[in-house]
Amino acid sequence: MLCGVAPFILQIVLNYFTVRSWWDLHNSTLGLVLSLALAAAITEFTKVTVGRPRPDLISRCIPKPGSVDPTYGLSDASVCTQTDHYMMEDGWRSFPSGHSSLSFAGLGFFAFYIAGKLHLFDKRGCAPKAWASLTPLSAAALIAISRTMDYRHHATDVLSGSLLGIVAAYFSYRQYYPNLASPYSHRPYSPRIPRDDRLPVHAREVALAEQYTDTETERELAAETVRRDEDGRVLWKDDDGAERVSLRDHAS
Template sequence: MPPNPRRPMSGLRRKRLLFSYAPDWIITIMLAAAFFALDKVHGYRRVFSLEDTSLRHPFAEKERVPDVALIMICFIAPLVIQPLINVLTIRSWWDLHNGTLGLILGLALTGAVTQLTKITVGRPRPDIIARCHPPQNATDPIFGLSTDAICTNTDVAIMRDGFRSFPSGHSSLSFAGLGFLSFYLAGKLHLFDKRGHAGKAWLSLTPFAGAVLVAISRTMDYRHHWHDVLVGSALGTFFAYFSYRQYYPSLSSELSHRPYSPRIKEDLDAVLPFHGRNDSVPVMNQDSISGPATNSAHRRQESATQQPLTAHVEQEENYELEGTAPRPGGPGHLYNVWSEGRKDEEV
């Protein structure tokens, strides 16, 4: 029997799907706002020695990777490249959504944590003395170190930025954006399929190479100590992978090229038994978003007497799950988990 034509998604169901990702977008926007707001905070300023040679490097008026270039490298480039990869591979709307959300979430997390750490630690940059413009023949106190009060430079922005060496923001953000792109490429290419193709490895690691160059440029401009760059790079890589795994299976999964399926209410699972709950289950849908799903091995065989409502919901679900991977099994909704915990304590 030929499949029924796919009907448009109902307005109610569309709203439920949109609201299921609303918390993710809200948190991401709040983190991004925190990143920009923290940039204006005065922050802590550590004492330093005027005789410390590691702080007496020249102040670079022009950076090798200025802020505008950083935005192009860590945000715009992945934002453009990932949709192109999507079109060339699985052509999934959910991959487009999850890839964009994961990228922005990783950058927002990295930026907020980096800024908070910077203003809390208050480590002087290697060029702090050149920024400070201390009086001629100035020396440290006999029993102590110098503070920013000894500086004659009245440029508030330059002096505020002079005590934000740890960790490197350029390094963390470049590794967050380009690192996410590397994981995205690795998933699409099935880097860990145990076949050992060196070409896939080099292609997947190429974005990381760009992030490394950005990090190295920060030491060349004497904006950061090597410790700042190392920690910033590790921080960005961690949040890139953390964000990637929120919306994609493990890189060793057979379905690593697909995003996780949309979040669906539990009451729909009873109507749609084909909605997988294990990563070991084969792919649920076709690669293209342009046609109906035909992988019948993962759906219940419908009888001719099935109710129209169930068929309609399943048609909508097919459209939503095209080009996705089943979500792995878990404890279920948090409310149910917490309720079970309270019941166990009462017993």
């Protein structure tokens, strides 16, 4: 719940106090769901195909008295008296840690979302931005570490699960948002429409403006995205801020 519901609610709150955009909320929700789904699918697949005995496997097994010969003999699951089949099966699925992967997938995505909205890498240096962006990752790390405290996982299970989760989070984030160093990191990619440079100037401006509310700031941003130069050619900006000439004007 903490790694899924909490980021979703906090993304709504952050959206309200920043861009107030339904399109942004739509993309952030899809990205969060994609991140959690990827992490969960890969984690469960690995647990079933690879697996590993948990540190608390003996306590789950409840072996028969005198059934273990630690010096000369080996024992298998036949010595266990545990009647809960699921508990025994789960005892062989330690690698990787599901709590670690899901916590970093959900809270990691939210950390990237915060960093994008605050323009963390705008080359101006601001410690509060960094603290705000790293707070969700700290919570994810706390959840992951707790799995070794109760002997549910080995340390390597936690590390591998955390790495899996953060990779899934970043991959999902980049499906819907530009890189964190982009001047447009606070807004998602445009809808899947034909090539932007093939649209008339007014259509391009409206398409961008409709992603947000009718606030004056966002309309000015949209208006600055497309302009005409001194020769009348249509110029548009890509996600890196570089101006490019319309293909239509190239052809003419």
